[in-house]
Amino acid sequence: MSNPNVRAHSFDGIEEFDNRLPNWWLWTFYTACIFSVGYWIYYHTIGTGDQPYEAFLHEQQAAAARLEAQLAANPINDESLLKLAKETAFVAEGEKIFKDMTKCALCHKPDGGGLIGPNLTDDMWIYGSRPMDIYETILKGRPRGMLAHEAQGVGFVQRATAYVLSIKNTNVAGGKAPEPDAKKAP
Ligand code: HEC
Structure with missing residues (x-):
């Protein structure tokens, strides 16, 4: 075969193509890379976002506060x-x-x-x-x-x-x- 996309090596006669990845695939990859930087900064570097456990604690605190307010308001x-x-x-x-x-x-x-x-x-x-x-x-x-x-x-x-x-x-x-x-x- 003289396909220019075939890589130079061969293993037991098995050869490998080196085709270009489709653009849609590359874009999901690049977007994920860019997204991960923002994600890392938001959740880990400056810690603006809640980790799941913190989010859970905050929800619990909010629920407790709601109940406390309800208790105060009700006879x-x-x-x-x-x-x-x-x-x-x-x-x-x-x-x-x-x-x-x-x-x-x-x-x-x-x-x-x-x-x-x-x-x-x-x-x-x-x-x-x-x-x-x-x-x-x-x-x-x-x-x-x-x-x-x-x-x-x-x-x-x-x-x-x-x-x-x-x-x-x-x-x-x-x-x-x-x-x-x-x-x-x-
Ligand atoms: C230091 C011991 C002690 C502690 C601590 C204690 N109790 Fe008591 N409790 C008693 C005694 C003794 C009686 C019976 C009082 C009487 O007959 O005058 C009683 C009675 C009661 C009764 C009434 C029972 C009836 O038959 O009418 C309730 C309800 C009760 N306790 C709930 C609690 C709760 C809830 C707590 C914790 C917040 C608590 N007790 C802590 C000793 C205690």
Whole structure:
């Protein structure tokens, strides 16, 4: 073959063309090269753009701020607390508070089954099981050793309330027997 585009070498009789790459292909390549310079500067050199993890954090912060604003704007009542008890992320934050061994878990055990404080997973309540009852208990405390949590702020108390509402009536194994003055509540 005397094709001028065939390269000089041959391997076991296999020869190689050296054709010019099509223009459309070259342009996608050049554009990618130019784009990569801008990309590198934007994301890595001056760091204007968010890395995926930072973008995620910013979204989370924005969502938390929106929720906080919503909390501030809305009155606290049975309905609003029940609504919060259905927000998975909100309940998860309450769970973190509850299971902290320096907080609720210290007296109610991490699973809420009760130790120094009563079992919070049964249907027997001393101070009532309505969302506002639980909220008041956590906010103001109760005389026989339940601490007040006003100092931690309303957001803290709402999160803890949402979590208690989520474990109510789950009857964990090994839970403490009801207190003598507890009454059956829904
Ligand atoms: C220092 C121990 C202690 C800590 C910490 C504590 N509690 Fe209690 N809690 C108690 C005791 C004791 C009672 C019972 C009070 C009474 O009978 O007057 C109680 C009662 C309660 C009740 C009412 C139960 C009922 O039957 O009416 C709720 C709800 C509750 N606690 C939730 C919480 C949450 C949520 C936290 C964390 C934010 C928490 N507690 C932290 C000791 C504690």
